[in-house]
Each structure stands twice: as C-alpha cells, then as structure tokens.
Amino acid sequence: MALDRKDLAILAELTANARASHTELASKVGMSSTALARRQKALEDDGYIQAYQAALDLAQFGLTTTVLVRIALESQSDEALKAFEAEVVKCPSVVRCFLMSGTDDYILIVLARDIQDFERIHRTELSRLPRVARVQSSFALREVVNRAVPTVVFGEAKR
C-alpha cells in the first residue's frame, strides 16, 4: 500500500495534534470530513498509526537530566543477554535500551532528576543488573533535536 501526500499530511497533523476532530483535520488537509474519516480509519487499520498518546513535559516532573549509559556484559552468551534484558525492562528510570553492535553491548537512556538522583539510580537500579562487566555513563548537557518521527517520513510523496 502506497501513501499519497494527503495521507502524509494527515499523519503529520495527527502527530502534532492527535485530538483534532475530523472536521478540523479536514480543513487543514484540504478535503471533506467524510474522505478524511475514511483515510484516517484506513491508516489506523493498516497499522501506520500505532496509538494516540499524551506527551508529558518531563521537566515538569523534575526529570531534567538525561544520561546515556554504556554497558558491557561479562559474556555475550544467549543466557547472559536474556538475564540482563529481563532485569533491565524492570528498571523504572530506563526509557530506552538498545542491544548494540560493536564493543558496547547495550546502550541505555536514563532519565534522572539531577546528578545526585542519578547516583541513586546507579546504585539501586543499574548496579543490580546481572552479568554486567562495565558501566560507563555520559551526561547530556543539552537536547538539540528531539523528534518522535523523522521529517523524512512526511517528505516521500508517492502520488
């Protein structure tokens, strides 16, 4: 299934304002609400839209510190990976975890209130992860780009 530029316009609008009504979206995209409703439903049914979610301002919750954590395991055996991953999903401060190629086995993105709070997280969450050989943390000083969707998605018009 190919998406035309109207579909992409709908998706772009919905990524910016997921609560917009059919009428509202229709006027923005430039079509009738009937056609828009049909296309939106098709986009949902075909799985292009996974969910509609509220974006919280994490700074309001005091989570102003982003830390990138590089982790190397003692062994890359399947059992060690499984044991590590089963525990890392339970860490409440971890928002992302990638299994990586290269020297580092995993890269985590951790959100903390401040540096002292990260020390606590390091002690109560990270240091308890199994099979870890080495942990290396880098602090993000500033977030230059933060997009949910790469702009390249909205640029590929097919029709």
Next chain:
Amino acid sequence: MALDRKDLAILAELTANARASHTELASKVGMSSTALARRQKALEDDGYIQAYQAALDLAQFGLTTTVLVRIALESQSDEALKAFEAEVVKCPSVVRCFLMSGTDDYILIVLARDIQDFERIHRTELSRLPRVARVQSSFALREVVNRAVPTVVFGEAKR
C-alpha cells in the same frame, strides 16, 4: 503543585490512549466525568501535558534500522557548536541529538531503512555537517526498551 494518585492515573491513561473521552477516562480512573474534566484541564494548563500526538509505527514506513552516531568536533568553541547545531536540526533522518559531556561532543540517533540507506544518509546528511572531526556509528541490533515516559513518574503518589 503536587499530583495525587488520581492525577497520575489520568496521565497514565492518557499516555496510553490520548483520544479517550471524559466519560471513558472517568470510568477507568473511578470518578465522575465532571471531576475528571476539571483535573484534565488543570493538567493541561499547568503544562504537565505538552501535546497529544499520534505514534506512528516506523517499521511500517520501512525505518527498521536505528543507528547511534558519535560525533566529535574540531573545536568546542561556541561558534563551532552553533554552526553544527544549526545544520544538524535540518537533517531529516536525525530524530535525536544530544550535546554530551565527555570525549564525544554529540550523540545522534538516526533512523534508516537499512544499512545501505544509512550509507546514503551518512553521505548526504552527516558528512555535510560542519566542523566535524570524527564520526563513529554503531548499529542497534534490537530495541529492548522503548518508553515515552519512565515508569517512575507514575509511581510517586503524593496524596
């Protein structure tokens, strides 16, 4: 302003389903739609909720490859940072960019269709960034955790 557990329940519901109506949310959280509407509006006005956005399934768009790119600049002068950042925000395949402490100056998260596509991105987007001394890429083999909000947020009940 302190949030009680009902506020957190509302936020948790909205991060899972942002299009839920007042009536729907009210029954889930266990209160009347009137009270819920008041609280939801307060959460929006106080900035806890930044936006409502549709989450796209990027795999449906063929973006299955995540790459972490470490970039070191030739110099850390204010002018070099500004020049680099002004260009990196224009890269359509970059979804995140952090200014980092430590040896690497910037860390980017790039989405690509596959490895060949990343080669193209490297050539057309990354290698054109100004003042870059060194670029080092690591491929994510798998995404173990991907949360928009750390679960720790919904755990801190105040009242």
Next chain:
DNA sequence: TCTCCCTCGGCACACCGACACGCATCTTGA
C-alpha cells in the same frame, strides 16, 4: 469543641458538535 469556609466531587440537563450513512459526481487507470 464548635463553626465557618473553602475546595473538591457528583448529579442533571441542555446545547453543540462530531460521526456515520446514503447517494450523486468525479477521477483514475486499464
């Protein structure tokens, strides 16, 4: 301890808008 006040929650109602249908028209592709 009593009382006052303030805040929050719940109920009822009315209004407004969204949503889903049917049908005619148009465009696209073969």
Next chain:
DNA sequence: TCAAGATGCGTGTCGGTGTGCCGAGGGAGA
C-alpha cells in the same frame, strides 16, 4: 470507453462536553 474506487454534500442520530447546583469532607480559627 468503461469500470471501480475515491470524493463531496446533506442529513439524522448519537454522544460528549460544559454549566449550575448541591452535598461532603477537611482544615483553620475562635
């Protein structure tokens, strides 16, 4: 040229949303 899918308009029904009012609970002050 024809057929099939997409579009747009109109309409009716349904549901959500917002408001006003009342009651309950808790805190403060006398």
